[in-house]
Amino acid sequence: MAVPDMQAPKFFSELPEADAFRVWLRFLRLDQRLRGLMGRCLREIGLSIPQFDVLSALSEGAGITQRDLAQQLFVTKGNVSGLIDRLVEAGLVERRRDAQDRRSHALFLTKEGKRVATAGFAAQKTFVEGTLGRLPQGDLAALHLLLGRWRDAAREAEEASQVAAAAGGTGPQG
Secondary structure: OOOOOOOHHHHHHOOOOOOHHHHHHHHHHHHHHHHHHHHHHHHOOOOOHHHHHHHHHHHHOOOEEHHHHHHHHOOOHHHHHHHHHHHHHOOOEEEEEOOOOOOOEEEEEOHHHHHHHHHHHHHHHHHHHHOHHHOOHHHHHHHHHHHHHHHHHHHHHHHHHHHHHHOOOOOOOO
16 A cells, blocks of 8 residues: 655645654664564575675675774674674685785675675665655655754764763763
8 A cells, every 4th residue: 555645845834743752762663663574584585684784785895894894884893703704604705814914804795695695685675665665756755855854963963972072071961
């Protein structure tokens, strides 16, 4: 069943009042539901979401280090280490010594890793088309705009927190 199209200007003027905390909670619940559904799709091809995240990142940036991968995925190097070990054991990822720094390894997808990553991208595309893709174009445009604004606000809060921390404060409230 398609969701009715809500043209952006009319849609925004007819919205009920909502506070930021309720929106945040709805977003968290949606995130949890979407991760669960996407996780099931990926399990059908033998992957977890974190494993697919690694394969996806290596598809875009072959030869990156484990440290760079951890930064890109916003996790610790230790978190990535176990994931990489399992993906190496499964024959999906290989480590190669970095020519410039022998203590470091560059990460690459194997032929099988590329095949599984491609299957993961296809599963992700099908999932997105079956969920978010059901929304009318006007709603997608409005959502894109709002998420961009929220991202910008989060960046500003992060920068303010970093400035406060550098000045000896504790963050936006400090």
